[in-house]
Amino acid sequence: MADLTPTPGRPGLHVTKPDPSTPATATAVCHCGATATATGDNQVRALVEGYTANHGPAHSKGAK
Numbered sequence: 001m002a003d004l005t006p007t008p009g010r011p012g013l014h015v016t017k018p019d020p021s022t023p024a025t026a027t028a029v030c031h032c033g034a035t036a037t038a039t040g041d042n043q044v045r046a047l048v049e050g051y052t053a054n055h056g057p058a059h060s061k062g063a064k
Helices: 041-054
Strands: 012-016 025-029 035-039
Touching (some): 012 041, 025 041, 035 041
Antiparallel strands (some): 012 025, 025 035
């Protein structure tokens, strides 16, 4: 399986939750240089919402 972890050269968002009893984990890297990691379902949810609103797709819409 390919390594899907985002890097500065390949920015993005990667979330894993192998099974219902395992906490979710996430890694985010934006092309602007921002990075974040989270562990736990609630923290991962917050990271995804923040990344989506302020980085990644938001940059392509002209947002800062």
